Amino acid sequence: MAYEAVPGVVETREAYGETTLVVDPARLVEACIYLRDEEGFSFLSDLSPADYFGWGAVGVAGYIGTAAGRDMHAPGSQGLSRVPDPKPKRFSVSYHLLAMSAAPRRVRVQVWLDDAEEVDSVVSVWPTADWHEREAFDMVGIRFRGHPNLVRILMDDDWEGHPLRKDYPIGGEPVRFSGEE
Amino acid sequence: MAVSPQTRIYEGTRIPSPIPTILQVDPAKHDLEDILTVNFGPNHPSTHGVLRLIVDLDGEAIAGISAVIGYLHTGFEKTMEQKTWWKCMTYPERIDYVSYQYNGLAFVLAVEKLLEIGVPRKATWMRMCLGELNRLHSHLIWLGTSALELGAISMLWYAFREREEIVLLTEMVGGARMHTRYFQAGGLAGDIPPGFYDVARKFCVQMIKGVDDYETILDANKIWLERTVGVGLLSTDDAIALGQSGPILRASGVDWDLRRDMPYLTYHEVDFDVPVYSGGDVYDRYKVHMDEMRQSVRIISQCLDRLETMEGEPWIADDRKVVLPPRHELHTSMESLIHHFKIVTEGYTVPEGEIYLAVESPRGELGVYLVSDGGPKPWRVKFRAPSFVALQATATCMTDAAVADLIAIVGSLDGVMGEVDR
Known part of the structure; x- marks a missing residue:
């Protein structure tokens, strides 16, 4: 299946039988409207953000290992057998689209963002993106330009930080009702 | 004995605007002085867990609703x-x-x-x-x-x-x-x-x-x-x-x-x-x-x-x-x-x-x-949870509903x- 006509595509990847269209963030909404209206992707299945901070390097939360490979002298070390391919930017946001036609198909639209970089909201294209984008903002800190109600959804309103970022530590959260007070 | 009900679904769309998941009180339809805001949950027997619904009631009719989730977030x-x-x-x-x-x-x-x-x-x-x-x-x-x-x-x-x-x-x-x-x-x-x-x-x-x-x-x-x-x-x-x-x-x-x-x-x-x-x-x-x-x-x-x-x-x-x-x-x-x-x-x-x-x-x-x-x-695990998405429909389903x-x-x-x- 060719998607050359989709506006703003910078790269097309095929892996595990899935098609990934990497789209220029500035033209995301344009690409989404095209996919919805011309290609029949009327259903937004899922919106998944991912943080690649420390991808293939050392010292990331919960990850022990070295970029060069396994450290055989450190007992219990869980390193990489090879360094993974580098990623273009820190964050990716993947939009998993589904076309409910006689020959159903899926496609993944992906945008890459740096820290503090914004991307346009697709709530106007698929209303279901509302909570998905709020979750992506809450958990990973992606900012969606034009979202009508971009507030936290799973964490408290006054929570600090974005838990699914790789530089967010495990444990160490302040305990509210401890006996010391 | 069993009735086969014929219901007619509405035409077009009635997803609330501008926020698709929040039904806001329409001042043209409801007298704002009569609106009573009631909080359902997060611990309410009918919420199937810890769901909080903030409901604006005009008498018995639901004039506005928004769902608040996250009480069971376990990471x-x-x-x-x-x-x-x-x-x-x-x-x-x-x-x-x-x-x-x-x-x-x-x-x-x-x-x-x-x-x-x-x-x-x-x-x-x-x-x-x-x-x-x-x-x-x-x-x-x-x-x-x-x-x-x-x-x-x-x-x-x-x-x-x-x-x-x-x-x-x-x-x-x-x-x-x-x-x-x-x-x-x-x-x-x-x-x-x-x-x-x-x-x-x-x-x-x-x-x-x-x-x-x-x-x-x-x-x-x-x-x-x-x-x-x-x-x-x-x-x-x-x-x-x-x-x-x-x-x-x-x-x-x-x-x-x-x-x-x-x-x-x-x-x-x-x-x-x-x-x-x-x-x-x-x-x-x-x-x-x-x-x-x-x-x-x-x-x-x-x-x-x-x-x-x-x-x-x-x-x-x-x-x-x-x-x-x-x-x-x-x-x-x-x-x-x-x-x-x-x-x-x-x-x-x-x-x-x-x-x-x-x-x-x-x-x-x-x-x-x-x-x-x-x-x-x-490196990353993400679940597309069907109930997470399902609850986004609460506002649309509740339009014109009674409490x-x-x-x-x-x-x-x-x-x-x-x-x-x-």
Whole structure:
């Protein structure tokens, strides 16, 4: 299946039988409207953000290992057998689209963002993106330009930080009702 | 006796604007001085967990509503990033604790796809059999609790009568009533125990009778009909735009089921029908659930027929880099001991890549998005939770509803809060 006509595509990847269209963030909404209206992707299945901070390097939360490979002298070390391919930017946001036609198909639209970089909201294209984008903002800190109600959804309103970022530590959260007070 | 209700769904769209998930009070329609804001939950018996609804009432009519979630957020996705793939298997089952087996299945299938590991056919058929048993389990709990909330108290006991048989079957296979961790990357944790087929067949007969019982109780119940028919409408276009899936989507007239349209496991080899209703109301969602239970029993019977011909076949792939060696080998084989030690301590590595895999869970499209960096731990795990998406439809369904309908509508959306908040 060719998607050359989709506006703003910078790269097309095929892996595990899935098609990934990497789209220029500035033209995301344009690409989404095209996919919805011309290609029949009327259903937004899922919106998944991912943080690649420390991808293939050392010292990331919960990850022990070295970029060069396994450290055989450190007992219990869980390193990489090879360094993974580098990623273009820190964050990716993947939009998993589904076309409910006689020959159903899926496609993944992906945008890459740096820290503090914004991307346009697709709530106007698929209303279901509302909570998905709020979750992506809450958990990973992606900012969606034009979202009508971009507030936290799973964490408290006054929570600090974005838990699914790789530089967010495990444990160490302040305990509210401890006996010391 | 049973009324066949004719409801007319609304035309076009009525998704609230500008925020699709919040119904705001319309000053033109309601006198703002009469608006009373009531807080339902987070601990309200009818919210199926810890869901909070902020409702603006104009007399008995709902003028505005917004749902607040997150009270059951446990950070499953963050936790799984810290565990080896092998240890992660226990988590998905606990995300949606009502359809545990199906959640485990989705994750295991996704990991297997990244590993590109072959699975013996016996394991595939058994997964399907347990998956459908689990669908019955989930639908029964839904039916029992939703009917209970609308006053049909006896329904709960009938539904739990059959539900008990299912957890006993699960216990027979995996040793635990729920959360068995029976599905492993590569196949099943153990062989199917002797006697399972007989008990399962007996259950199929009981279940078909059970579904008839439930329908007899509810379809002849005037209160049930009046509280469900024409309530909580959701049109076809709105259901798709709001990303609804599973029974909600099929009750709104969309003929879509991943098991049939994008088959996984061996669903393309079994006969079953996909029930579709076009009323888009609470009653039609109930009917879809009932018909799906009958179809699940059909699939289970076909699975049992196939499984009985596979006596003595392997139930897990013979791949020592991923699958634990048989226990008895540990006493005699150094090689097996090393493999066992490596898998348990360090875990197996999964090739670098990213995938999105979706299955038709009892609640709809359950998607798993995985990113692996080639190491023994997942880099990123994301669940596309069908109930999380389903609750986005609350505002649209509640338009023009009365406060009493709220209970019926929230129940019909079938949200399991563990899965909503993850």
